[in-house]
Amino acid sequence: MCYQRLKDLREDHDLAQKEIADILGIDQRVYSNYETGKREIPTRLLIILADYYNTSTDYILGRTNNIRPYETKHC
Numbered sequence: 001m002c003y004q005r006l007k008d009l010r011e012d013h014d015l016a017q018k019e020i021a022d023i024l025g026i027d028q029r030v031y032s033n034y035e036t037g038k039r040e041i042p043t044r045l046l047i048i049l050a051d052y053y054n055t056s057t058d059y060i061l062g063r064t065n066n067i068r069p070y071e072t073k074h075c
């Protein structure tokens with residue numbers, strides 16, 4: 001499910017794989033492998049994408065269907 005969510009988020013923002021790859025500082029072919037499930041996306045890149053799309057890593061990973069990010073509590 002993670003892989004489809006990566007693609008859906010990218011397409012919902014009218015972005016090409018190359019544009020996301022540039023944001024992540026990786027090659028487009030590497031990013032393509034994340035969307036197709038050929039490679040696992042590293043945690044640090046997953047966090048960058050969650051922040052970029054203003055969602056949670058749990059949403060991208062399919063652990064929740066709530067696209068809204070979690071509220072952060074400041075100490």
